[in-house]
Amino acid sequence: MRVGGHSERRVKVSLLEGSRRQTCSDCVVRGFAICAALDKTELWELANLSRHIHCEPGTTVFAQATMATSFFSVLEGVLRLYKLLPDGRRQIIGFALPGDFVGLAGSPQYEFSADAIGAVVLCQFSRASFARFAENRPRFLRRINELAGRELSRAQEHMVLLGRRSAEEKVASFLIGWRDRLAEIGSAGGVLPLPMGRLDIADYLGLTIETVSRTFTKLERDGIIRILTGGISLLDAARAEALSAA
Amino acid sequence: MRVGGHSERRVKVSLLEGSRRQTCSDCVVRGFAICAALDKTELWELANLSRHIHCEPGTTVFAQATMATSFFSVLEGVLRLYKLLPDGRRQIIGFALPGDFVGLAGSPQYEFSADAIGAVVLCQFSRASFARFAENRPRFLRRINELAGRELSRAQEHMVLLGRRSAEEKVASFLIGWRDRLAEIGSAGGVLPLPMGRLDIADYLGLTIETVSRTFTKLERDGIIRILTGGISLLDAARAEALSAA
DNA sequence: TCAAATTATTGATCGAAGTCAAAGACGGTT
DNA sequence: AACCGTCTTTGACTTCGATCAATAATTTGA
Structure with a gap:
């Protein structure tokens, strides 16, 4: 039984149930994805290079060290991106949300693996045709730079977290960061859905599943969060932010 | 006195003593820096936007959260790039070597600090004029993408190191990675100069200075390295690589 | 609706790396 | 060459998070 008197049946939280469209111009992620830099004509051209693919929960979209033949833009759902040691x-180096562009790699092989957490819809491009499309479009190239820079900046923030923060700070940072990312793509507040499991959170934070679980419990005991099935509710965002910052 | 019978006076190792040129076309880093994508005319144009600056050991080139008015390309020496918690x-999120391009940020402020380890020569660009120069040069923009992608890929590898490797693996990975980076820019083998101090290494690996020191000593006891002042000699590269990979 | 499988929580113990403290080595200066 | 300040190494001890192990909650599927 849960400690702290919260043994009632947990509320179920779900995430990002959008509608599906088939044309780029009214794509769900049109405003903030890679294609935000394109005009109508270009959008139509790019549409002809792309196809939508649907992934079942747990599907591996691409695997580390295999040939990087495609790029992807996430339309719906969440991907976990991770690297494995031998x-x-x-x-887990990140979670990709709607609007994120995934698979850009320096090398001809993918440098990490990606799989679907829950059901996912992707917009797929062949690497070659995408490169050809981008080649002489400075606006588009600048847009790619912008997204890559944001990615890099997140990676740097994550290095600080992994190298220099305590377990409690890691978990709090994760919750705050997740909340902010959901907010960016326009998700409701109040309750925070966590579609990934504890093991995913642990592998994202450089901890074990037990430590993550214990830390969630501690945050709940301290009145900072309420644990729900499939998510949490942030009872004291200010305190969580304080933990996450310092 | 050193353990293991190595108490003789240590050999001093120094690094990257190159000659200085004032024109872009025979710049020390011409082959592999950001400007590798440019033709003669463009190179001349870019040269007019840049100035060389020399930094004393320990100088802070730019500080986290200050206005990002400049970009830099490293010509000589090494910078440490780091983020501070309150x-x-x-x-330390990375070390910048000759050829590296530094200061690209999503935000208008620098997202990390950079300071010189030893003497450093930089090629400085104003952010605004650099952006104007790049704006309509797809080749150049693609070059920036390429460098950013390499940077991102290093950051991802570093996240694995910080989150999932033991102290010994961290130190071995650092040594192998450092050796490989020096090799890329054409540095001699045999002895590995380490211009940064133990504290820098610790803050790069998410360890304390004591743990780094103990781990160096252990690697030396195991016959994998020999500790020299200002560097090490890799006695058993194969064993170090094994530690660093798995 | 129940049983099996999966995932999450909790407890007890262990160990790798951190902390505190002291000594040793090195580099610069006079 | 001797002194001083800084950096590095080593030792003793502590602690945070990992590991091992069991229980509880949730999901799945017949």
């Missing part, structure tokens, strides 16, 4: 240790 | 904890 002995099976896993580091 | 309470003073530091995470």
Whole structure:
């Protein structure tokens, strides 16, 4: 039974149930995805290079060290992006949300793996045709730079978290960061859905599943969050932010 | 006195003593820096936007959260790039070597600080004029993408290191990675100069200075490295690589 | 609606890395 | 060459998070 008197049946939280469209011009992520930099004609051209794909929960979209033949833009759902060590240790390097562009790599192979958490819809481009399309479109190239810069900046913030923060700070930072990312893509507040499991959170934060679980429990005991099935509710955002900042 | 019978006076190792030129076309880093994508005319134009600056050891080139008015390309020496937490904890997110381009940020403020380790020569660009120069040069923009992608890929590898590797693996990975980066820019082998101090290494690896020192000593006891002042010699590269990979 | 499988929580114990403290080595200066 | 300040190494001890192990909650599927 849960500690702290919260043994009632947990409220179920779900996430990002959008409608599906088939044309780029009224795409769900049109405003903030890679294609935000394009005009109508270009959009139509790019549409002809793309196809939508639907992934079942748990599907691997692409695997580390395989040939990087495609790029993807997330339309719906969440991907976990991770790298594996030869002995099976896993580091999740990020979660991709609607609007995120995934698969850009320096090398001809993917440098990490990506799989679907829950159902996912992707916009797929062949690497070659995408590169050809981008080649002489400075506006588009600048847009790619912009997204890559944002990605890099997130990676740097994550290095600080992994290298220099305590377990409690890590979990609090994760919750605040997740909340902010959902807010960016326009998700409701109040309750925070966490579609990924504890193991994913652990592998994202460089912790074990037990430590994550204990830390969630501690945050709940301290009145900072309320644990729900499939998510949490942020009872004391200010305190969580304080933990997450310092 | 050193453990293991290595108490003789240590050999001093120094690094990257190149000659200085004032024109772009025979710049030391011409082959692999950002400007590798430019033709003669463009190079001349870009040269007019840049000035060389020399930094004393320890100088801060730019500080986190200040206005990002300039970009830099490293010509000689090494910069440490780091983020600070409010309470003073530091995470070094990378070392910038000759050819590296530094200061690209999503935001108008620098997202990390950079200071010189030893003497450093930089090629400085004003952000605004650099952006204007790049704006309509797809080749140049693609070059920026390429460098940013490499940077991102390094950051991802570093997240795995910080989140999922033991102290010994961290130190071994650092040494192998450093060796490979020096090799890329054409540095001699045999002895590996380490211009940064133990504290820098610790803050890069998410460890304390004591743990780094103990780990160096252990690697030396195990016959994998030999500790020299200002560097190490890799006695058993294969064993170090094994530690660093798995 | 119940049983099996999966995922999350909790407890007890262990160990890798951190902390505190002291000594040793090195580099610069006079 | 001797002194001073800084950086590095080593030792003793502590602690945070990992590991091992069991229980509880939730989901799935017949």
